[in-house]
Amino acid sequence: MTFPLSASALRRRTFLGAGLAAALPLAAHAQAYPSRPVTLVVPFPAGGSVDLIARLYADPLAKALGAPVVIDNRGGAGGSIASAQVARAKPDGYTLVVSSQSSHLANPLTQANPGYDPIKDFASISQLARSINVLLVNPAVPAKNFKEFVALVKARPGELNFCSAGPGSMGQLNVELMKSQLQLNATHVPYRGGGPLVTALISNEVQFGLDNLAPFLPHIQAGKLRALAVAAPARVAALPDVPTFAELGYPVLNTTSWIGLAAPAKTPGDVIATLHKAVRSVADQPSMVEALESRGSLTPEQQSPAQFTAMMSERLALYGEMVKRAGIRGE
Numbered sequence: 001m002t003f004p005l006s007a008s009a010l011r012r013r014t015f016l017g018a019g020l021a022a023a024l025p026l027a028a029h030a031q032a033y034p035s036r037p038v039t040l041v042v043p044f045p046a047g048g049s050v051d052l053i054a055r056l057y058a059d060p061l062a063k064a065l066g067a068p069v070v071i072d073n074r075g076g077a078g079g080s081i082a083s084a085q086v087a088r089a090k091p092d093g094y095t096l097v098v099s100s101q102s103s104h105l106a107n108p109l110t111q112a113n114p115g116y117d118p119i120k121d122f123a124s125i126s127q128l129a130r131s132i133n134v135l136l137v138n139p140a141v142p143a144k145n146f147k148e149f150v151a152l153v154k155a156r157p158g159e160l161n162f163c164s165a166g167p168g169s170m171g172q173l174n175v176e177l178m179k180s181q182l183q184l185n186a187t188h189v190p191y192r193g194g195g196p197l198v199t200a201l202i203s204n205e206v207q208f209g210l211d212n213l214a215p216f217l218p219h220i221q222a223g224k225l226r227a228l229a230v231a232a233p234a235r236v237a238a239l240p241d242v243p244t245f246a247e248l249g250y251p252v253l254n255t256t257s258w259i260g261l262a263a264p265a266k267t268p269g270d271v272i273a274t275l276h277k278a279v280r281s282v283a284d285q286p287s288m289v290e291a292l293e294s295r296g297s298l299t300p301e302q303q304s305p306a307q308f309t310a311m312m313s314e315r316l317a318l319y320g321e322m323v324k325r326a327g328i329r330g331e
Helices: 006-030 049-065 079-088 101-110 146-155 168-181 194-202 217-221 269-282 286-293 305-326
Strands: 038-042 071-072 095-100 123-129 133-137 160-166 187-190 210-211 224-231 256-266
Touching: 038 049, 038 305, 049 071, 049 095, 049 123, 049 256, 049 269, 049 286, 071 133, 079 101, 079 256, 095 123, 101 168, 101 256, 101 305, 123 160, 123 269, 123 305, 133 146, 133 305, 146 224, 146 256, 160 168, 168 187, 168 305, 187 217, 194 217, 194 286, 256 269
Parallel strands: 038 071, 038 095, 160 187, 160 210
Antiparallel strands: 095 256, 123 256, 133 210, 133 224
16 A cells, blocks of 8 residues: 655655756766867868878877867868867867967967967967978078078078968068077068978079978978078987077077967866876877877977966067067968
């Protein structure tokens, strides 16, 4: 025989049911991270250097995290559109951006309103790769070394042209920084992308440039271009006779390019720590080191998220002062 529940019993059952229902979302929220696919937003079209690095990391990072890692290419405005989207994404560790000097240094400094602050709107995770920059001249330029190059530019103010992948690109910013440090006068000739500027240098349409080593290395080795200095921690194995800017007495120019990983600001610290640990475990694998080096890159520095943010802040201050003084504007 059953008896009707008393009013007090009904209240207790209702209270317990509500408590259980309230606990369910908390239990779901407490699931170990990650419990579903993690998206790496690449703010550039497929096929470029940032996309390449992201795809090198995707599979081993998925294994390290124990969850699928999905690449999402969202090109536009030199990386600004997708970076702004990630800055506004839910800070739960499931939407990350593959950051670079273009999206997190050049754009914020040269665009009127990129839609995000590279420091305040993101939580740094880790570098994925850093790559070497190289000062190049066409072989027709009568300068066999850096000292002769500086003397030549000073003797012919405004006559030598330098190339970049576009107004406000890192290729322009690197040369403008060198110009400001050495009091040089040369003329900027922008191109649309890396391919055209390589052709322009080889054909002597422009006389020099200071940009990423990888696309130029085969042409240097073939004698079609001459390398005068590298921005690297040490000399490059493929170019053992080319000194670093630090060796030449200009350590401020010894700035390597970087590609990193960032999450929206306010992403929980334990999620950032999990991601950082996973990235470091992948970056330290011999297969990853070999893959990066074969593409003209170096393995990332052993930086904590805080150190990575500090490095970006220092670079923003270094280039920012020069950009303001020179009045550089991006497209």
